[in-house]
Amino acid sequence: MKQFADLTEREILALAISSEEEDSRIYHGFAEGLAEPFPASAAVLSGMAEEEVRHRGRLFDLYREKFGDYLPLIRRHDVTGFIKRKPLWLTRPLGLEEVRKYVLGMEKEAARFYRKAAETTRDASIRELLISLAEEEDRHDSLAGQLTAKHLTERVKAGEADSERRAFVLQYVQPGLVGLMDGSVSTLAPLFAAAFATHKPFETFLVGLAASVGAGISMGFAEALSDDGSLSGRGSPWIRGGVCGLMTAVGGLGHTLPYLIPDFYVATVLAVAVVIVELGVISWVRHRFMDTPWLQATFQIAVGGALVFAAGILIGSA
Structure with a gap:
């Protein structure tokens, strides 16, 4: 495993790209697991997954501009310091409140990673993108709020709570x-x-x-x-x-x-x-x-x- 401080700018971007892709797939996994019992919450998580895909696209565009098309394989578990999380998205049936807490932890960890990465890079354009993504991860709470307001009405919340209790x-x-x-x-x-x-x-x-x-x-x-x-x-x-x-x-x-x-x-x-x-x-x-x-x-x-x-x-x- 590598220490975070030893990562090059190229490796930091590659790690960020793989992390955004992984987060997107986790959100999709949650959305799929909640689609039948909690369709409104599944819609919220699908929206979050789409946001992570956009983040990956921005990162990859900058990576390709700086370092070319080859993307080295480096993931969270290859670097010390990341929280080891159990694969909750594979669990069935999924608990709604447990998923929400898990997602909140993911967003906080992503924001910390981008800020720490921005401190270590010397390239101004890379640093600017990383800081921007950190701020967007912080704002994901408001994005979740917007999606929640759209999909999770009080009536839907009551229905989902009843479904969760029944399960x-x-x-x-x-x-x-x-x-x-x-x-x-x-x-x-x-x-x-x-x-x-x-x-x-x-x-x-x-x-x-x-x-x-x-x-x-x-x-x-x-x-x-x-x-x-x-x-x-x-x-x-x-x-x-x-x-x-x-x-x-x-x-x-x-x-x-x-x-x-x-x-x-x-x-x-x-x-x-x-x-x-x-x-x-x-x-x-x-x-x-x-x-x-x-x-x-x-x-x-x-x-x-x-x-x-x-x-x-x-x-x-x-």
């Missing part, structure tokens, strides 16, 4: 809630059956651990294989499966871990308290994200949990 619920909240409910409720019966049948905390812990891990693996694969997301819009099946499987295991382990306590009665009282907390969390999530009335959510979860809990105790005491 978040479908991708993370729904599979996580399903997993938490399954892990918290379905493992109650085998756990408390083992507890009241043996009165041995560690053996009960092993039963709960096996039930939680097994249920997590089963629910994870079931969710991932049930829907590839192409028609339902629920996003990556492996993300959904991972979230569902993890939350299933967490739901079961919550009331299993107390049985690491040697005293059976203390462990059981603590496990029951954990179950109450878990059912409360499930009710809150249903109320917060699924728009289920609070009393209805609490009643449904409490009845289901109580029935499974009673079944486990009855079976274990038989």
Whole structure:
């Protein structure tokens, strides 16, 4: 890798050209990823991409005038000092707010680069262009504002925010809630059956651990294989499966871990308290994200949990 201070004027221009081309392709990648769920924001990003193409054209015209047609291959990762960014534009589905923050960081970095480059060059025409581009990068906020005013009306913003919330619920909240409910409720019966049948905390812990891990693996694969997301819009099946499987295991382990306590009665009282907390969390999530009335959510979860809990105790005491 080269130090920025060691770059020649030719290399600085070549780096600027490749950076503008890369930024343009990133903007187009964001625009493509947001086109279906957020078409207005995609239009804004397409406008930004076109602006980067114009910057590249100005840079290349000056480069050709100064150094000819051959353009050496030099990119950001060949020079120390540039921020290493994850390829967010390849992620699907894209988060709208995350993209906006990423774009803001790109613009600030580009402006810093042009100012630093202008300080190192002796050629007046090159320095003038670099300073001009730095000022334009600073003004990109206003360009984004103009494009936003054109494409992102309040009605459109509200619609996009609703779409983003829906995507978040479908991708993370729904599979996580399903997993938490399954892990918290379905493992109650085998756990408390083992507890009241043996009165041995560690053996009960092993039963709960096996039930939680097994249920997590089963629910994870079931969710991932049930829907590839192409028609339902629920996003990556492996993300959904991972979230569902993890939350299933967490739901079961919550009331299993107390049985690491040697005293059976203390462990059981603590496990029951954990179950109450878990059912409360499930009710809150249903109320917060699924728009289920609070009393209805609490009643449904409490009845289901109580029935499974009673079944486990009855079976274990038989």
